[in-house]
Amino acid sequence: MTNPHHDDTTPARRQATDAPARTERFENPGLPPHVPRxxxxxxxxxxxxxxxxxxxxxxxxxxxxxxxxxxxxxxxxxxxxxxxxxxxxxxxxxxxxxxxxxxxxxxxxxxxxxxxxxxxEEVVEQRHPQVSGDDDREAVAQTLSxxxxxxxxxxxxxxxxxxxxxxxxxxxxxxxxxxxxxxxRPQGLYTTNWTEGTLLRIDPSNAAIRAGDVTQGSVFHVMPDGWVGHEAVEEHGAEEAMIAKAKDQVILVRLDPSLIKSQKQREWGYEGIVAYSKVCTHVGCPVALYEQQTHHLLCPCHQSTFDMTDDCNVIFGPARRPLPQLPITVDGDGYIVAAGPFREPVGPSFWERERPGLMGVE
Missing domain, CATH: 1.20.58 (Methane Monooxygenase Hydroxylase; Chain G, domain 1)
Known part of the structure; x- marks a missing residue:
């Protein structure tokens, strides 16, 4: 009597039964017929x-x-x-x-x-040896023709x-x-709102700065008098205030006078207090990171680094020009004022930037 639950197939027979059927080969149908336009x-x-x-x-x-x-x-x-x-x-x-x-x-x-x-028309090109003979070259020339x-x-x-x-x-x-x-030509970079006697004011508090308030290692972000906060927007309009904010921004730092290497930097400063444009000479980002121990200014965009003790010359990064210095002095009340405008265009480089006479200074 046969056991209905007994599997009498051998492992080899079961493997052959479970194997997928082999796909039959078929002829290449070729390309569909060309339909003329x-x-x-x-x-x-x-x-x-x-x-x-x-x-x-x-x-x-x-x-x-x-x-x-x-x-x-x-x-x-x-x-x-x-x-x-x-x-x-x-x-x-x-x-x-x-x-x-x-x-x-x-x-x-x-x-x-x-x-x-x-x-x-679709064309099938059969594989052929890499080295071409004269006949093949002739065929290519005919094909191109x-x-x-x-x-x-x-x-x-x-x-x-x-x-x-x-x-x-x-x-x-x-x-x-x-x-x-x-x-x-970027005419706006030739001139700023800094002129002789312009009062330096802290941005955004609009407070004037006495030379005695600037301690060694302290940093002030300043704008020219009349161009800070809502007063500038109300007086000059939002667009002009924004342009001034972009090109007039200055960083003010007091250094140990013995560390300053440049004679021009000493003459344009006041008792170790120096002011430089914050507009990076690479692509115009605001240079606002000051390292008190190394006296380096860093641009956060592309890491250009400027040495404040050496006329803000570039010591690292893609910038190729030092930051322009703003000459400063103090007025009769001891407040820091600009001793004159920038002597070169602020911001990134452009053609003819160094041509003599562009800013009235030969």
Whole structure:
């Protein structure tokens, strides 16, 4: 009698039964049949596609020319109102739109050209030895020649000319800002609100500073009189106050006079008290980290380090210029005032920065 719960299959038989069935091989179906496009069969459709491509490339070229015109014709400070956005800089809006249209025309023209006129048949290239013989080279030359002819550039010179013009003119929006110095000369960096007799005030408390209050190792972040806090916004407007905040900021430190190495630094300071621009000469970040033991000033953005005992020369980091020094003295009441303006532009480097006479100082 057979036990219904007894498995009389051997392990080998069970393994063969459980193994997955081997997939049968099948023939390579190959590439699907080529479906011709309308432009392949209808000369009129091909001509329309050619005209459309030329229009797109021409639109790109016109936008590049419009970029150049806008770059020189529109005041960079001109403001306008755009519905849904609010106040906007019209100079930035104009160069942004013209750049976008120039690039969009090239992209759409190339895509439309490829989809309607250029060959779209799929080709399979079999593997072959890496070393090419004369026959293979001849075949490649024939293939390239065939590709040139099938691209229809030899018969559609309008596309070739318009594409070349669009690509050539598109270089203008890229090259012009570089050649022109990324905009007008930064006139604002030549002048600040520091003049002879300007009182130094602590930012943001607006308190004046007596020389006796500046102890050795102490640090004050100061602004010129009339440009601190809400009073500056109310008197000069928010935009002017913001610009002043960006370029007029100064750090005031008292050093041991015996540690100062530069004669100019001594003459432009007062009893070891020196004042330097806080605007980093690398990319304009505020240099506000002072190490009391080493007398180093550090920029938090890219770690440029300046030695305050040696005319704020750079000792580490990407900055390549020392921080400009503000000459200071004291008035009759003992308050620290500026002995004159900065003698060089503050902030990052730019072309012609060191040309004599730019700030009235030879």
């Amino acid at each position: 309308r432009a392949d069969e209808d000369p009129k459709a091909a001509k329309r596609a050619e005209i459309q491509v030329v229009v797109l490339f021409t639109l790109s070229a016109l936008a590049s020319i419009a970029f150049v015109i806008a770059y020189f014709a529109i005041d960079p400070d001109l403001k306008g109102y755009l519905l849904g956005i609010g106040e906007i800089n019209l100079f930035h809006l104009a160069i942004g739109i013209t750049t976008a249209v120039s690039l969009l025309g090239i992209g759409l023209g190339a895509i439309h050209w490829a989809k309607t006129l250029m060959p779209d 065939h590709g040139w002819r099938s691209s229809q550039l030899n018969r559609r010179s309008a596309i070739l000319g318009s594409a070349g013009g669009a690509l050539g003119l598109f270089a203008l929006p890229i090259a012009l800002p570089v050649v022109a110095g990324l905009g007008p």
